[in-house]
Amino acid sequence: MDLIESYQEELQLIRKTWTRVWVGLFVLCLILLPWFVPEHVTYITTIIFIYAIGVQGQNLLIGYTGQISFGQAGFLCIGAFTFGHLNLMGIPWPIGLLAAGLSAGVFGILVGFPSLRLKGPYLAIATMGFGIAVYQVFVNSEILSGGRMGLIVHKMSPVLGLSDIAFNYYFNFLIALVFTLLSYNIVSSYIGRAFIAIRDNDIAAEVIGVNLTRYKLLSFAVSSFYTGVQGGLYGLFLGYLEPNMFTFMESITLFVAVIIGGLASVEGSIMGAAFVILVPQFFSAYKEMVPVVYGVTILIVLIFEPMGLYGRWFKMRLYFRNWPFR
Amino acid sequence: MTQFLQYVVSGLSTGAIYALVALGLALIYRSTRILNFAHGDITTAGTFVAFMFLGFNLPYGIAFPLAILSGAILAMAFYFCVLVPAQRREATQLGQIILTLGLGLIIQGLVSYFGGTETQAFPFPLSDTRIYRLGGVVISQLSLGTLGIGLAASLLLFLLVQKTRLGLAMRATSENLPAAQTMGIPTRRILALSWGLAASLGVLAGLFLAPSLLLDPFFMLEPFLKGFAAAILGGLNSLPGAIVGGLIIGVAESLAGGFISVAFKNTLAFLIIILVLLIRPEGLLGTEFKERV
Numbered sequence: 001m002d003l004i005e006s007y008q009e010e011l012q013l014i015r016k017t018w019t020r021v022w023v024g025l026f027v028l029c030l031i032l033l034p035w036f037v038p039e040h041v042t043y044i045t046t047i048i049f050i051y052a053i054g055v056q057g058q059n060l061l062i063g064y065t066g067q068i069s070f071g072q073a074g075f076l077c078i079g080a081f082t083f084g085h086l087n088l089m090g091i092p093w094p095i096g097l098l099a100a101g102l103s104a105g106v107f108g109i110l111v112g113f114p115s116l117r118l119k120g121p122y123l124a125i126a127t128m129g130f131g132i133a134v135y136q137v138f139v140n141s142e143i144l145s146g147g148r149m150g151l152i153v154h155k156m157s158p159v160l161g162l163s164d165i166a167f168n169y170y171f172n173f174l175i176a177l178v179f180t181l182l183s184y185n186i187v188s189s190y191i192g193r194a195f196i197a198i199r200d201n202d203i204a205a206e207v208i209g210v211n212l213t214r215y216k217l218l219s220f221a222v223s224s225f226y227t228g229v230q231g232g233l234y235g236l237f238l239g240y241l242e243p244n245m246f247t248f249m250e251s252i253t254l255f256v257a258v259i260i261g262g263l264a265s266v267e268g269s270i271m272g273a274a275f276v277i278l279v280p281q282f283f284s285a286y287k288e289m290v291p292v293v294y295g296v297t298i299l300i301v302l303i304f305e306p307m308g309l310y311g312r313w314f315k316m317r318l319y320f321r322n323w324p325f326r
Numbered sequence: 327m328t329q330f331l332q333y334v335v336s337g338l339s340t341g342a343i344y345a346l347v348a349l350g351l352a353l354i355y356r357s358t359r360i361l362n363f364a365h366g367d368i369t370t371a372g373t374f375v376a377f378m379f380l381g382f383n384l385p386y387g388i389a390f391p392l393a394i395l396s397g398a399i400l401a402m403a404f405y406f407c408v409l410v411p412a413q414r415r416e417a418t419q420l421g422q423i424i425l426t427l428g429l430g431l432i433i434q435g436l437v438s439y440f441g442g443t444e445t446q447a448f449p450f451p452l453s454d455t456r457i458y459r460l461g462g463v464v465i466s467q468l469s470l471g472t473l474g475i476g477l478a479a480s481l482l483l484f485l486l487v488q489k490t491r492l493g494l495a496m497r498a499t500s501e502n503l504p505a506a507q508t509m510g511i512p513t514r515r516i517l518a519l520s521w522g523l524a525a526s527l528g529v530l531a532g533l534f535l536a537p538s539l540l541l542d543p544f545f546m547l548e549p550f551l552k553g554f555a556a557a558i559l560g561g562l563n564s565l566p567g568a569i570v571g572g573l574i575i576g577v578a579e580s581l582a583g584g585f586i587s588v589a590f591k592n593t594l595a596f597l598i599i600i601l602v603l604l605i606r607p608e609g610l611l612g613t614e615f616k617e618r619v
Contacts, residue, residue, distance in 0.1 A: 068420060114603055120420055121361040121562075125554060126603045129596035132551065136593045248547070252431070259424060288443070292435035298428030302421050303412050 011188055013181075030173060034166040044281060046169045049176035050233045051273040055257045056183045056266060057226020062255070063264035064192060065219035066199030067115050068124045071131030072227050072254045074111075077138055077246035079104040079228025080235045084151040087236070093156065097175075097232045104228025105221040112220030116213060131251045138243035150242035153235045168237055175233065179226065183266045186222065195219055196264075227254075256294045260301055262308030271309040328462035333584040334577055339469035341576020342476025346531035347553025348560065348568035349483060350524035356563045357500040357520045360422050364404070364430035365528055366550025370543060371433050372397030372529030373536050374441045377448060386451050390533055394526045401525035402518045404429050410514065438543040445545075450537035472534045479530060480569050483523075487565065496520060500563075548592065552579070555595040559602050561612020570610060 004010050014020050034042045054076065061067050083100040087093070114126045138145045145151065158167035186192050194215045197205035206212045235241045253276050261272020275297075280290050305311050347365065354362045376393030380386070408425055417425070452471040457464050487493035498506040499516045507513050531553075532546055539545050556575045560567025575595055583591035602609065 114600065118603055118607055121355075121359075121423055122558075122603055122607055124361065124423065125558060126600055128551075129555070129599040133593050133596040133600075136596075140593075252427070255427075256431075286439070288435050288438035290435065291431040292439075295428040295430070295432030295435065298431070299408060299425060302417060302425055302428070303408070303415060306417075306421070 013184055027177075034169050039165050042165050042169050044277060046165070046172050046237065048270075048274050048277045049169075049172040050230055050237060051254075051257065051277055052176050052270045053179045053233070054227045054230030054254055055261065055269040055273040056179060057223040057230070058254050059258045059261070059264070059266070059269040059272075060183065060186065060195065060226070061219055061223035062258050063262075063268075064187065064195040064199060065216065067112075067216065067219060068120065069111075069127040069220075069223070070124050070248075070251050070255060071111060071127035071129075071134075072224075073246040073248065073250035074131040074134035075104040075108060075224040075227040076231040076234075076250060076254075077134050077243065078107055079224075079231030080241050080246070081138065081144060081151065081231075082228070083232030084146070084153050084235050084241045087153050088151070093236065097229055097236075100232035101225040101228040104231065105225040108220040108222075108224025109217050111224075112217040115216050115220065128248070128251070132248055135243060135246055135248070138246070145243045146241070150240050151235075152240050153238070155236065155239045172233060172237065175229075179229070180266060180270070183269075187266065191215070191218065199264075253294075256298060260294075260297050260308055262310030263306075265307075265310040267313070268308050268310030271313070275309065329584070330581075331461075331463050333580045335463050335465055336469060337577035337580030338573060339465070339473045339576070340580065341556075341573035342473045343531045343535050343549060343572075344552045344556045344575050345476055345569045345572025346479060346527050347550060348556035348572045349480065349565060350527040350531075351553060351557040352560070352562055352565055352568040353483075353520055353524040353527070355557070356565070357496065357517055358409075358422075359419055360409075360426060361562075362524070363423065363427040364433060365426075365524070365553070366546040367430040367433040367437070368397050368400055368525045369528035369532040369550070370546045371400060371437055372525070373448075373532035373541065373546075374437055374543075376529075376533055377441070377446070377536075377541060380449055393533065394529045397525040397529035398522035400433075401521040405518045405521045434543060441543060443543055445540040445542040448536035448541045450533075452537075454538060468534075468537060475530065475534060476572075479527060483527070483565065486523075492516075492519075552595045555599045558599055558609055561609025563613065564609065564611040567609055567611035 004015075009015060014023060030045075033045060054072065058069070058072055061069055079100040082103040083096045086096040086099055091099075111127060111130050115123050118126055155164075156167070156171070158164050160167075162170070187195075194205070194210045197208070197210050198212065198215055198219075202212060231246075234245075257272035257276040258269065259272075260275050261270070262268025276294070279293050280287070283289050283293060301308050307314070347369070350365055351362060354360055354365075372393045375396045376389050379389035379392055384392075404426075408429065409422060412422060412425055450468070452468045454466055454468045456467045458467070458470065485493075487496060495506070495511045495516050496519070498509065498511055499513045499520075503513060506516075531549070535549055536545065539549075552575055553572065556571035557568050558571070559574060560569070560571030575598065578598070579591050579594055582594045
């Protein structure tokens with residue numbers, strides 16, 4: 001990885017001038033995108049932004065803290081429906097989104113308690129049980145899920161003369177940007193280092209003074225906060241919610257995004273989110289083949305490139321930076 | 327009281343299925359420390375193979391063994407072609423679990439692609455509607471057969487593991503891998519065999535489940551998760567535990583469905599998982615695992 005010589009440098013968001021240039025260009029491209037591409041591309045990019053938030057949260061949990069969770073769909077469901085019900089009561093969206101994140105975060109802490117005793121595969125099953133139990137509770141309860149027709153969420157009316165799709169694009173772009181900056185700051189702060197210490201060896205982390213209980217629960221809370229916000233944004237974007245959007249498959253999709261994008265990297269999370277959204281688009285004629293593509297990619301990634309898409313990208317950059325030496 | 331007994335009997339029959347699934351999971355976990363997330367999908371694939379052979383008008387006596395064999399071959403191929411190379415590259419335990427998840431996704435996609443996603447009725451020699459009466463309790467031929475096959479398979483597995491040289495090698499491999507290698511046991515072949523055995527138990531469960539649940543690519547998901555719950559309840563590294571756990575979950579579910587509410591029936595297994603993991607993570611019959619730095 002990058003050679004970091006001082007703490008000042010560690011805290012910097014972007015360390016090299018060239019990286020600043022291309023990141024700036026990339027953000028500029030994203031800002032100009034709605035003007036130059038067809039509407040459905042804007043639409044799909046918006047979904048990628050929304051997913052990128054949840055995948056980053058999941059990556060903070062799996063990649064940085066090393067606590068595996070197959071129950072993200074549960075948090076997504078809780079966040080989305082909290083937002084949906086508040087929206088129906090006429091509460092403005094910033095409060096709704098915050099409440100969505102917080103309610104998911106509270107459940108995240110509850111699910112985090114088993115993580116204090118359980119490890120690896122056992123934790124995977126406990127979280128999986130949670131995810132499916134939430135889904136079944138919502139399916140069986142008409143009050144929560146809004147009945148057979150699902151829950152209708154009032155969309156926002158566009159401002160500044162933008163079209164509906166462009167407005168949603170910029171709205172979700174800004175929120176995704178805020179959460180991306182938040183992830184970078186979490187990762188390079190004491191919290192992030194505590195997470196990484198827990199992942200590498202939890203007993204050793206406790207010995208050097210990381211409060212294991214607090215940081216494991218915090219990791220679950222932060223991760224499910226992200227996922228809850230993703231759920232709220234998803235509901236706001238689509239305009240309706242139903243429990244069938246949050247099956248076990250949804251947890252798997254988020255999980256696959258983290259693995260394929262690259263564990264313990266924020267950029268990787270965004271790439272992973274793009275991957276799981278774009279693959280079904282490219283294979284829309286062969287819907288059944290989507291899980292096959294996911295599965296084969298997981299096998300290839302785990303056997304040949306354990307760092308995921310981000311690892312590949314990093315090696316490419318390293319190659320060009322050092323060229324012609326290796 | 328009769329009603330209670332009725333629920334217990336029907337619960338035992340579903341429990342036998344869960345026990346078969348749980349046995350497969352425990353068999354693999356015990357020897358390789360891998361939770362096999364592809365177990366349900368391998369089972370589905372095997373059942374679809376049986377369905378395909380039955381479509382060619384093959385008799386049950388040929389189609390079913392072929393299906394069980396194909397499931398076993400699939401699992402062994404996965405072990406040799408994916409897990410062994412991954413282990414050579416020093417994949418972590420978690421990485422190997424994720425590999426099984428990947429395999430599950432692949433099989434699920436392929437089965438939906440080639441088998442079709444619409445539900446189909448699965449032909450079966452035992453009838454679901456012919457019933458026997460024992461006192462006031464009614465049991466269908468299918469449930470009776472399921473219970474019988476579950477017990478028979480468990481007994482055979484017990485004899486295999488406890489009374490044969492092969493079983494001794496399997497136990498040695500799961501107890502201490504390097505020591506077993508030093509004693510000249512071909513551990514890789516033994517582990518592949520465990521995978522194959524686990525998959526065949528799963529396919530067996532799938533074959534007996536398909537006639538009552540209609541066949542579609544996702545029909546094993548729920549029984550597979552219940553089997554998971556059963557394996558955890560009994561203790562993931564204990565084979566008798568898997569059987570006991572399966573039967574307990576089956577009966578508890580049937581009673582909850584009968585006396586509390588049908589909606590609660592499916593959530594119960596997951597509540598059991600979470601409770602067991604919180605109170606006694608090693609399960610009813612499992613041994614406690616200790617960790618050293």
